[in-house]
Amino acid sequence: MKNKILLAIADGVGDRPVPELNMLTPLSYAKTPTLDLLAKNGSCGIMDLHGAGVPVGTDLGHMILFGYKLSDYPGRGPIEAFGEGISLKAGDVAFRCNFSTVDDNMNVIDRRAGRIREGTQELAKAVSGMSIDGVEVLLKEATEHRAVLVLRGNGLSAAVSDTDPKVEGKPVKPCVPKEETREADYTARLLNKILPEIHHVLKNHPLNIRRQKEGKAPANFLLTRGAGKMPKLEKTMERLHVSGACVAAESTVLGVARLAGLTPLTSPTFTGNIDTDIAGKASMAAKALKDYDFVVLHMKATDLFGHDNNPAGKVRAIERFDQMVEIAMRQIADTIEDNVIVALAADHSTPCERREHSGDPVPVVISGINIRKDRVEAFDEVSCAEGCLCRIKGNDFFNILMDYLEATPKEGN
């Protein structure tokens, strides 16, 4: 019987003892019958995504879970571009942008152009396709006032500074090279030439003229930051010849999934918060397992409550995660005839007391009829450390999963 894998990721689920929870972690406090059953029926361990004690971001954490390494990390701009569905080519330089408002002296009046929500697609279209000195300019609107700018051409560098002054009332910062290379120098000069041209186009766009008449801040400038160059990254799913999909709400996770060659699957009912449609997500993942061998099912809310230092909320989110996995497993049992291995993981810890990602390891489980069973009976940070996977790295975890799909290449003969 062929193996398939459902990998359920509880974003930022790892934590530390919390006074409000009788000095238990949210994960050990929460009622998680499904996760515990999986721990009981499989191999457990703890995982450092990159290295022990090294905190990672959600983007890098998921890159590692999907088969990449720290050295593959392209920077924030390209990750955002992938999140917005832009197919980057090797050599492209991508920037995170804000539609913003500047006055005639290039002072920043509003960093978010009155938190513009409508019409940004139209504005982006008016800019996208411009070119300067043979370099192509692509612009794609993102959530609310955000956008992604891509420069496509030869000899570009991502070693250039941000133009966003970060505070209002100050002038736009000129872009300067961050290293002494011809490419960085060229890219900075190029950006300093193209941004005024974009300003010219945006300023005269009918939508902005209308906004001004209505007393709204015109979205007449692009503030750039987080330049990143797209490296030549092979899609891990293609490299290993695995068919994969990722069910998620958050654009960062969906973007990294796309980068790795996992088909992104989402729906407007998936909110990225605790009110997300767990039945819809579970059902979509279970269905995807008919067509794909490796399906990721992601929940964001666990991380958010860590950032908010809300242990009770994190407990609730964990219990919803447990239910989501339970629903998915029930549907899988009804519809899939192959052996579905269920794995549990997280992209990093977000301890409530820290309100930020930490380097504490996360618990992991790999569970299925053909998986070695250790004596661990609960899915939590301490119990799993006693399991037969011991302490592994994110890269190990990915290779182990891929090996159950018989996809990790054999070395030697």
Place this chain on the structure above:
Amino acid sequence: MKNKILLAIADGVGDRPVPELNMLTPLSYAKTPTLDLLAKNGSCGIMDLHGAGVPVGTDLGHMILFGYKLSDYPGRGPIEAFGEGISLKAGDVAFRCNFSTVDDNMNVIDRRAGRIREGTQELAKAVSGMSIDGVEVLLKEATEHRAVLVLRGNGLSAAVSDTDPKVEGKPVKPCVPKEETREADYTARLLNKILPEIHHVLKNHPLNIRRQKEGKAPANFLLTRGAGKMPKLEKTMERLHVSGACVAAESTVLGVARLAGLTPLTSPTFTGNIDTDIAGKASMAAKALKDYDFVVLHMKATDLFGHDNNPAGKVRAIERFDQMVEIAMRQIADTIEDNVIVALAADHSTPCERREHSGDPVPVVISGINIRKDRVEAFDEVSCAEGCLCRIKGNDFFNILMDYLEATPKEGN
């Protein structure tokens, strides 16, 4: 509440089952209520400083505990120089030296110049500041007959042989290059030129003329060994923006602390042996925690008894270490309002039967109210191996500690 860390290091504490101790290790045999309580209230594990089965020296072991890697190791000369408070510059070549006695034919009569203890500061001053071919010569006296010689100039290499013949009655060995580079060749020739000049200065120094009159061996030569070149090493505490201090007696440990940017704290009552002033050390460490976020509290005696194959002595030293940590913790509870995490570690194992450092892993504990608690209830080599830190490397341990201080940089976003 802000985290601070007290890291208590029992030098060479790791051991093997000992027949005289009912086949227990000294650590499991000793009564250590404080260390056991820490194990009970925290995360336990075992640690390979560099790699499993690889013995390390006290200097490298502490370098790793303070955030460096094997590839950062500069050799014994520079470590000694730091131990003696010499601020080395990148490119300096340092040698460990003995003040010794040679006859007119350059035969070594006494490798330690009658174990000279007094006046070496004067002798060092007479030599220090000489220069040859534009290279500056620095000499600093160390404990008893020992000294540190530093060559400061361009184009020097540490790939040169020792001049110490290691036995008496033989001539001083000429310094030869250990690799075929112009720098090694130049440095060897330089040393062969400067050592006779130093001999000339020392031979005619009033102190040595007086020693000869008194029938004592004159300290008229410098035998060199352990050449090491100072690499460009960033102070780990500066790199991570952590304020740190190190309470110790031994100059090697204090020197490595200085290298890492930890303020060295010591006192003449700290002996580096079992009679060391544990109350004074504990109190100094507790006080330092008011001003520093990371304080190291070191004890040497545990290692010495391993080298002497004295299991009963090692048990006594371990019990003194336990008391020292207990005193420090009591004072911390009375005076510090932040959350103080107490960590336990060692720089290597020194099994009694081996009388030398071994590659056996050492037990580690990280203990505090906000630290994950596993089921381990005792601080010893085997109990800790069942803990939730699992088996980690020295570098991981350092990163984990620094992450509790929120100092380990986050990767990705």
